[in-house]
Amino acid sequence: MKYKDLYNEWRSDPEQFWMHAAKNINWVKFPTFALDDTKKPFYRWFPDGEVNTCYNAIDRHVIDGKGEKIAIIYDSAIRGIKEKISYKQLLKKVTKFAHALSTAGISKGDRVIIYMPMIPEAIVSMLACARIGAIHSVVFGGFASNELAVRIDDAKPKAIIAGSCGVEPTGIIPYKPLLDKAIDQAKHSPKFCVIFQRDELQAPLVVGRDYDWDDFQKASTEIPCVPVLGSDPLYILYTSGTTGQPKGVVRPTAGHLVSLMWTMKNFFGADPDDVFWAASDVGWVVGHSYIVYAPLFAGNTTLLFEGKPIGTPDPGTFWRIIEEHYVKILFTAPTAFRAIKRSDPNGEFISKYDTSSLKTLFLAGERADTDTIKWASNKLGVPVIDHWWQTETGFPMVGCPQGLNSPPVKIGTAGLAMPGYDIKVLNEDGTVAASNVLGSIVVKLPLPPGTLPTLWGSDDRFKKSYLLKFPGYYDTGDSGLIDEDGFVSIMARTDDVINTAGHRLSTGAMEEVLSGHPDIAECAVIGVNDDLKGQLPLGFICLNAGVNRKPLEIINESVLLVREKIGPVASFKKAVIIERLPKTRSGKVLRGTMLKIANGEKFKVPATIDDPSILDEIEKALLEIDYPQKK
Ligand code: COA
Ligand code: AMP
Numbered sequence: 001m002k003y004k005d006l007y008n009e010w011r012s013d014p015e016q017f018w019m020h021a022a023k024n025i026n027w028v029k030f031p032t033f034a035l036d037d038t039k040k041p042f043y044r045w046f047p048d049g050e051v052n053t054c055y056n057a058i059d060r061h062v063i064d065g066k067g068e069k070i071a072i073i074y075d076s077a078i079r080g081i082k083e084k085i086s087y088k089q090l091l092k093k094v095t096k097f098a099h100a101l102s103t104a105g106i107s108k109g110d111r112v113i114i115y116m117p118m119i120p121e122a123i124v125s126m127l128a129c130a131r132i133g134a135i136h137s138v139v140f141g142g143f144a145s146n147e148l149a150v151r152i153d154d155a156k157p158k159a160i161i162a163g164s165c166g167v168e169p170t171g172i173i174p175y176k177p178l179l180d181k182a183i184d185q186a187k188h189s190p191k192f193c194v195i196f197q198r199d200e201l202q203a204p205l206v207v208g209r210d211y212d213w214d215d216f217q218k219a220s221t222e223i224p225c226v227p228v229l230g231s232d233p234l235y236i237l238y239t240s241g242t243t244g245q246p247k248g249v250v251r252p253t254a255g256h257l258v259s260l261m262w263t264m265k266n267f268f269g270a271d272p273d274d275v276f277w278a279a280s281d282v283g284w285v286v287g288h289s290y291i292v293y294a295p296l297f298a299g300n301t302t303l304l305f306e307g308k309p310i311g312t313p314d315p316g317t318f319w320r321i322i323e324e325h326y327v328k329i330l331f332t333a334p335t336a337f338r339a340i341k342r343s344d345p346n347g348e349f350i351s352k353y354d355t356s357s358l359k360t361l362f363l364a365g366e367r368a369d370t371d372t373i374k375w376a377s378n379k380l381g382v383p384v385i386d387h388w389w390q391t392e393t394g395f396p397m398v399g400c401p402q403g404l405n406s407p408p409v410k411i412g413t414a415g416l417a418m419p420g421y422d423i424k425v426l427n428e429d430g431t432v433a434a435s436n437v438l439g440s441i442v443v444k445l446p447l448p449p450g451t452l453p454t455l456w457g458s459d460d461r462f463k464k465s466y467l468l469k470f471p472g473y474y475d476t477g478d479s480g481l482i483d484e485d486g487f488v489s490i491m492a493r494t495d496d497v498i499n500t501a502g503h504r505l506s507t508g509a510m511e512e513v514l515s516g517h518p519d520i521a522e523c524a525v526i527g528v529n530d531d532l533k534g535q536l537p538l539g540f541i542c543l544n545a546g547v548n549r550k551p552l553e554i555i556n557e558s559v560l561l562v563r564e565k566i567g568p569v570a571s572f573k574k575a576v577i578i579e580r581l582p583k584t585r586s587g588k589v590l591r592g593t594m595l596k597i598a599n600g601e602k603f604k605v606p607a608t609i610d611d612p613s614i615l616d617e618i619e620k621a622l623l624e625i626d627y628p629q630k631k
Pocket of ligand 1: 117140141142143166168169170173279280281284286308309310332333335336339364365500501502503532567568569570571
């Protein structure tokens with residue numbers, strides 16, 4: 001079917017559309033209706049259906065006779081290790097671990113935090129929780145203990161499953177001390193922890209609280225899937241908002257199954273025997289949806305990659321993996337390609353490998369620049385599909401669907417609205433903007449199945465963050481425009497969120513951390529353009545009166561503080577000390593003007609500024625740290 005026809009089919013009867021899609025998953029009890037909208041603006045999809053996520057990811061494929069098929073290819077370029085796990089083997093691992101969790105007292109609705117690197121045990125842990133109806137919350141390994149502590153206090157997990165360490169190009173990153181510190185810091189205490197000891201580093205265990213992964217499940221056998229209601233949460237995934245308190249995005253079970261299953265063929269054009277590779281991390285939504293769940297729901301082979309696009313060992317790693325494992329669909333963030341392009345501009349490493357199995361490259365997570373798209377499509381000879389979505393939605397909102405005879409891509413745009421999403425651009429006053437006019441990108445309520453029904457434990461914050469500004473719509477927090485043919489361009493965030501190497505970060509959270517430094521009176525963090533990572537945080541610091549220490553010392557301490565409190569993933573490495581922040585007469589910090597100066601863009605001195613001379617000081621201070629960056 002053609003994209004346009006299917007989109008219109010959805011528009012004419014959304015509930016029927018999703019009830020039809022629901023037939024592609026296995027239910028314990030098929031829902032009698034699709035949408036419960038009796039408690040607007042809180043919507044629930046398939047609330048009276050009964051289902052289990054793990055059953056749909058593994059059991060049903062084994063029952064269908066596909067037990068010998070490879071479910072997971074683990075390729076650790078950084079450790080030089082490869083492993084293939086069949087659906088049958090995965091079932092055994094998951095059911096054993098799920099049994100152990102259940103025996104240890106974890107049951108339906110309990111929360112379990114998973115703090116693991118990119119290893120098969122991370123997937124096993126997620127699926128084991130799903131099997132027994134427990135709600136997992138995966139925390140990305142690049143976050144520091146403070147971030148982990150905040151999540152522990154919000155999710156109140158009964159258990160935490162962690163790896164002993166991560167392996168990064170800079171060396172071994174011990175996770176266990178970070179976990180111990182987080183547990184000490186948090187008010188809530190988990191009942192127990194399960195630690196997967198990696199060969200690279202064995203972590204000391206706390207007697208009575210920590211169990212070794214193998215010992216924990218030594219006596220376990222298997223456990224059947226526990227049915228849950230369609231609207232029960234499968235997981236909570238924390239994502240950055242405007243403050244240091246991350247938002248706990250709740251993922252409802254059935255909607256997640258139905259929508260992800262739908263995307264595999266219709267959006268990604270994946271056939272059941274394809275090897276699907278999302279080069280991301282299980283700690284992000286791309287990892288949840290397209291490393292773990294969707295490819296397994298569809299019975300594909302998913303590739304779990306531990307490493308970096310460059311330096312592990314070289315910019316040929318992606319092409320080596322494509323050749324070796326016959327990858328057909330690759331999904332990654334534009335940063336990965338910018339990194340490869342920078343190291344191997346002529347694509348010499350590409351010509352060393354046979355990448356002919358690759359049919360499509362999908363990019364998302366941040367704005368894809370035209371140069372990178374063109375470079376990738378020229379060098380690989382495959383279509384490059386930009387597409388746009390968020391942790392909150394769990395699956396693509398906009399793109400060019402490869403299973404639906406999509407109209408040709410328009411480079412520079414993220415594509416067309418997917419079924420489920422009635423996307424509009426609104427002016428500040430809430431009226432619908434004309435074609436090609438920049439405004440806030442919103443989605444008409446209700447959102448489709450699989451998207452967030454609320455934030456964990458905070459209906460109020462959910463309403464405040466997404467629904468109040470434009471009644472009747474979900475505010476995506478992105479600004480952009482829609483052209484006359486319906487192609488959507490994503491331009492920037494309307495909040496304090498920045499995107500660094502495809503990682504969503506809050507500048508507000510970084511400002512909160514910097515404000516904790518005893519010598520800092522005031523600060524601002526902005527996301528400046530960066531050729532590699534898209535955006536990088538840059539700090540502006542004003543010191544307390546009377547502080548006369550060396551500026552570099554304070555800057556170095558600030559960098560360390562953000563690293564300690566938020567984590568290395570923040571990539572906060574640069575800051576300047578200035579006399580005061582530029583503000584309007586009413587006290588609003590002029591972040592937009594600071595950003596233009598740092599990016600080397602033309603700017604007008606705002607008429608409302610209280611003291612224009614501060615802008616010269618900023619320009620001077622930035623020049624000293626090589627901003628604006630020279631191309
Ligand atoms: N555990 C512990 N530390 C981690 C980590 C993890 N899972 N992931 C990243 N880090 C650390 C890195 O070691 C680095 O630390 P450093 O400051 O000591 O060097 C820091 O966090 C920043 O990591 P990253 O943003 O990955 O930068 P990098 O310099 O190591 O690599 C790229 C640069 C471009 C190669 C890398 O960003 C990349 O591959 N990007 C692809 C984008 C992507 O996959 N995005 C996911 C969303 S779709
Ligand atoms: P996350 O929730 O971490 O997936 O980040 C979602 C945010 O990343 C979006 O709200 C956008 O700001 C940005 N983003 C994701 N995909 C794209 C894209 N294709 N183009 C531009 N920005 C994107």
